[in-house]
């Protein structure tokens with residue numbers, strides 16, 4: 001499928017916005033204005049390609065913490081993100097009750113995930129079963145890092161979806177590291193997609209630095225799911241261009257040369273160059289998008305800095321229910 005020019009430009013716009021927001025979050029962390037950040041820099045193309053292949057607002061999504069670009073593509077705003085980073089009142093992902101980047105967005109059927117990795121895959125298969133039982137034509141996308149595909153929950157979720165032909169797309173964003181642990185210490189196969197063979201569903205490994213390739217693979221997987229043919233396992237090969245999180249120093253487990261080599265394949269810059277070569281993105285248009293992204297990021301930062309914290313009296317609600325009735 002050939003994507004229209006305005007869609008390609010919109011993909012670039014979202015990737016750029018995600019990058020600038022993410023970079024700003026690192027600065028806020030270094031300034032002591034936020035406590036924690038977990039970054040998606042380097043994974044934007046895979047996420048945006050995937051999101052744009054969904055019927056946004058109709059399909060369901062059970063994402064993982066690195067999915068800032070995916071969430072923006074689904075309609076989350078920079079203000080929502082900044083409020084959640086700062087734990088301010090009105091932040092939509094958890095009402096400031098858990099760490100940032102646990103996501104949730106009602107308007108796009110995005111369900112929040114738990115901190116134990118891989119549990120979102122079980123949520124996705126459960127939602128897939130509900131969709132199948134109700135006869136709707138929705139699909140569920142769930143994303144995960146390759147290290148987390150070693151978890152029992154992930155195998156159970158994929159197995160269940162394959163057995164019952166549920167409309168789920170399992171997308172593995174393979175950035176080679178699970179914090180400090182390289183892929184060859186996480187799995188005995190070359191690609192996370194190879195795991196599909198033993199579980200009875202199709203699997204494919206995609207260049208996750210290319211949003212168009214990603215979109216094509218996702219589109220086919222979504223069609224398959226809507227036809228009732230069941231789940232697909234996709235691996236997007238991506239780079240993690242930052243440390244695992246703001247609490248991590250990646251100099252202890254990877255060389256600067258390795259990171260620099262990855263930066264030479266920056267998906268944002270590569271997509272920019274591709275669109276420019278095809279004369280879809282002029283210098284003026286690229287500058288305008290930069291200015292827009294910057295303005296929207298600074299506006300969100302200012303808004304969140306000035307926003308109040310939630311009242312302390314609300315801290316336990318609805319975490320603990322005070323009035324429990326039995327029978």
Ligand SMILES: Cc1ncc(C[n+]2csc(CCOP(=O)(O)OP(=O)(O)O)c2C)c(N)n1
Pocket residue numbers: 066115116117144145146147148149151175177178179240244
């Ligand atoms: C069940 C469980 N074990 C350990 C952790 C701590 N933890 C958080 S992220 C992470 C690494 C996950 O790596 P991967 O799945 O490859 O995703 P990436 O962070 O590389 O995108 C670990 C071990 C956790 N949150 N949950």
